[in-house]
Amino acid sequence: MSAGFELILALAGFAAVAALPTIIIPLIIAPKRPSPVKMAPFECGQVPAGEGRVHFMMQYYAYLLMFVVFDVIAMFLYAWGVSSIGVGMPATLIIIAFMAIMFVPMGYALHLAARRDIW
Amino acid sequence: MPIENFEDFIKRVLEIVFWVLVFSPLVIFPLIFIVLPSMMGLIGIMIPGPIGVNDILAALADPLKSIPIMTEFMKTDFFKIAVFPGFTWAALIATGAILIERKLLAKMQLRVGPLYAGKFEGVLQPIADLLKLIAKEIIIPRRADKLAFWCIPFAAMAVGGALLAIVPVSKQWVVTNLDVGLVVAFAIMSFFPIIALVAGWASNSKYPFLGGLRALHQMVSYEIPLLLSALGVAVLAGSLNLVKIVETQSSIPFLLVQPLGAIVFFIALMAELERIPFDLPEAEPELVAGWMTEMSGMLFGVTQLAVYVKFYALAGLFTTLYLGGWYGPQILPPEMAEANAVIWFTVKTLAVMVLMMVPRGTMTRIRIDLMLKAGWGRLLFLAFVNIFIAIVVVQLGIVPR
Numbered sequence: 063m064s065a066g067f068e069l070i071l072a073l074a075g076f077a078a079v080a081a082l083p084t085i086i087i088p089l090i091i092a093p094k095r096p097s098p099v100k101m102a103p104f105e106c107g108q109v110p111a112g113e114g115r116v117h118f119m120m121q122y123y124a125y126l127l128m129f130v131v132f133d134v135i136a137m138f139l140y141a142w143g144v145s146s147i148g149v150g151m152p153a154t155l156i157i158i159a160f161m162a163i164m165f166v167p168m169g170y171a172l173h174l175a176a177r178r179d180i181w
Numbered sequence: 182m183p184i185e186n187f188e189d190f191i192k193r194v195l196e197i198v199f200w201v202l203v204f205s206p207l208v209i210f211p212l213i214f215i216v217l218p219s220m221m222g223l224i225g226i227m228i229p230g231p232i233g234v235n236d237i238l239a240a241l242a243d244p245l246k247s248i249p250i251m252t253e254f255m256k257t258d259f260f261k262i263a264v265f266p267g268f269t270w271a272a273l274i275a276t277g278a279i280l281i282e283r284k285l286l287a288k289m290q291l292r293v294g295p296l297y298a299g300k301f302e303g304v305l306q307p308i309a310d311l312l313k314l315i316a317k318e319i320i321i322p323r324r325a326d327k328l329a330f331w332c333i334p335f336a337a338m339a340v341g342g343a344l345l346a347i348v349p350v351s352k353q354w355v356v357t358n359l360d361v362g363l364v365v366a367f368a369i370m371s372f373f374p375i376i377a378l379v380a381g382w383a384s385n386s387k388y389p390f391l392g393g394l395r396a397l398h399q400m401v402s403y404e405i406p407l408l409l410s411a412l413g414v415a416v417l418a419g420s421l422n423l424v425k426i427v428e429t430q431s432s433i434p435f436l437l438v439q440p441l442g443a444i445v446f447f448i449a450l451m452a453e454l455e456r457i458p459f460d461l462p463e464a465e466p467e468l469v470a471g472w473m474t475e476m477s478g479m480l481f482g483v484t485q486l487a488v489y490v491k492f493y494a495l496a497g498l499f500t501t502l503y504l505g506g507w508y509g510p511q512i513l514p515p516e517m518a519e520a521n522a523v524i525w526f527t528v529k530t531l532a533v534m535v536l537m538m539v540p541r542g543t544m545t546r547i548r549i550d551l552m553l554k555a556g557w558g559r560l561l562f563l564a565f566v567n568i569f570i571a572i573v574v575v576q577l578g579i580v581p582r
Contacts, residue, residue: 073346
């Protein structure tokens, strides 16, 4: 079977190009009356204050860190999942052991991530 | 000419149409006499098989002769990409989904417009929406990152479209039949948070920025349960090829074998699609419209259409993985098996979409820390339990492979 990945790119490109006229038509027919107030960032009617990209506490940063680890593990499990019949029961047992080992640090990481006072 | 009222707007539109009509012969005649003959060779390449250039020229004179050309054209990749399982079909379903959702919500919450606009059941409401969006000025915020801001609707459309390519509508009607289709689906899905984050960052405004960061947290957290609950299906089918996964379900849909995985997958899909109760990235009372706050006019319209195309594609993915895809009782004559398959896929996908719309009218929004805890602490473990169920089912040999 040929790869066929290029068709995904083709459909993505077609969708993007198909969206182009819908943006161009308003540029032609819609009124253009820019004003400083209109171009200001939207803050519910108040005068925008300070920077748009504000600094604030990433209270839930721990979940992002966990994602980096567990996304890789999930894809690793896929490699096993598809071939689970071919490689037989021993491999399945090893994977179950692997998951059992994984649960302990995962529980600890979840416990730490839920403690918002340390982040 | 400034546009002050609706009359001016109509005048402006008619004026543009007039000038287009005046100058169109200058474009069309060279096209017919110079470009078209050279294009014929190109069309001949695009449509392989017995159809030649002369057949196309004959079809221009006699419409009846165009039927074999159309049937040949329907076999090409271009038709699949542009029309049927691809973009146009999905955009139509997305528009229909917007109408259905508005009507459903209007019925639930007694809103007037979507119920009565147009003579019959508010069918004119999407057209009114489209006209309104097209007539609106496109405003780019002053301190925005202009290039990134302009790119977001197209990027959103591209990602939604890419997802369409791998969802099989029937055995024949799939744009690309990949051996690793399920993994490709998740690979494309991992672009969603990037687009939301870039949209928030490029707007350089507080609400979109907060919305983008929330979208990042939410989509990232629910991607793991999504991946792991779909792993159960991969274990049962022994394949990542979406067409093969559907063919494994010819006797029994995986919803009955893997109810837990289906529930986890469904909830995680709702979170990936930012639908209520997981619409934290665009929570209206807190963040106006989340990462789409600064988008105006058709920029917003295209992004919203992309969201609904994504909605259709992911509902189609749920149908493919758990509801047995295109399989269903034969309701049409036996020679129309393909049409039957397409109808069943569409009906199932629309049912899934309606099921995802109902919470929007009935549920409240979940708090962000509870959402993250539910995703990591509950759904993730349920997904692991589901994998063990799948292993047991495979070892007992319940599902035929």
